[in-house]
Amino acid sequence: MLIIRKAREVKEESEGEEASDIRGILDVHYAAVHGEPIDYYDEDVLDDWSPLVTDERIANFAQRPQRQEEVVRVAEMDNAVVGFGILVPRLSEIRACYVLPRLARQGIGLALLSELERLAGQAGLDWLNLNAALNAEPFYLANGYVADGLGKQLLPGGREMSCVRMYKFLVSESSKWSRGILP
Numbered sequence: 523m524l525i526i527r528k529a530r531e532v533k534e535e536s537e538g539e540e541a542s543d544i545r546g547i548l549d550v551h552y553a554a555v556h557g558e559p560i561d562y563y564d565e566d567v568l569d570d571w572s573p574l575v576t577d578e579r580i581a582n583f584a585q586r587p588q589r590q591e592e593v594v595r596v597a598e599m600d601n602a603v604v605g606f607g608i609l610v611p612r613l614s615e616i617r618a619c620y621v622l623p624r625l626a627r628q629g630i631g632l633a634l635l636s637e638l639e640r641l642a643g644q645a646g647l648d649w650l651n652l653n654a655a656l657n658a659e660p661f662y663l664a665n666g667y668v669a670d671g672l673g674k675q676l677l678p679g680g681r682e683m684s685c686v687r688m689y690k691f692l693v694s695e696s697s698k699w700s701r702g703i704l705p
């Protein structure tokens with residue numbers, strides 16, 4: 523059964539607490555990036571986008587300063603993390619949505635995205651934006667996002683990857699106009 527839940531980010535070694543999801547999240551990230559996108563990006567870009575999952579990478583992920591503003595949800599099946607998504611309410615941004623390639627096209631990405639959109643609506647956001655990887659554009663298009671041109675995403679190691687700027691309004695057409703939000 524698929525469960526979408528809050529990510530657990532406590533330290534793995536903490537006694538009496540449930541294990542952190544960070545390793546599971548990063549394993550999904552690595553598998554997803556080195557899966558479908560290989561037809562769209564060079565290998566050095568993929569390695570920069572998602573390096574091998576080492577203890578150092580896990581520690582760095584937990585300590586990233588951006589972490590404080592991120593809302594992280596995981597998709598769990600049979601007690602394992604099979605996908606994750608990140609919303610940044612301050613920036614009205616979907617920062618991540620990744621699913622294990624072997625479970626692609628089973629609705630897991632959509633379940634994560636829908637939950638992030640629900641949380642965004644709850645937080646009072648009118649719209650969402652994101653940088654879609656070229657391979658992920660069809661997923662977002664199918665789920666109501668609009669493409670707004672090509673952009674570049676700076677990767678942690680300094681390389682740039684091409685992406686598609688996308689956005690979606692979460693409010694209806696009529697309330698968009700009454701609230702003065704431009705299309």
Ligand SMILES: CC(C)(COP(=O)(O)OP(=O)(O)OC[C@H]1O[C@@H](n2cnc3c(N)ncnc32)[C@H](O)[C@@H]1OP(=O)(O)O)[C@@H](O)C(=O)NCCC(=O)NCCS
Nearest residue numbers: 554620621626627628629630631632654655658660661664
């Ligand atoms: C993009 C991603 C999150 C989609 O997750 P998923 O669980 O496979 O997507 P879903 O099964 O929920 O797809 C929902 C709908 O989106 C569309 N869609 C999803 N993937 C698609 C693809 N590769 N090509 C065309 N349409 C696609 C389809 O309409 C699909 O419905 P259908 O299967 O009934 O036709 C996943 O493929 C992934 O992790 N990709 C690699 C990492 C990545 O690039 N993430 C995005 C970073 S911006």
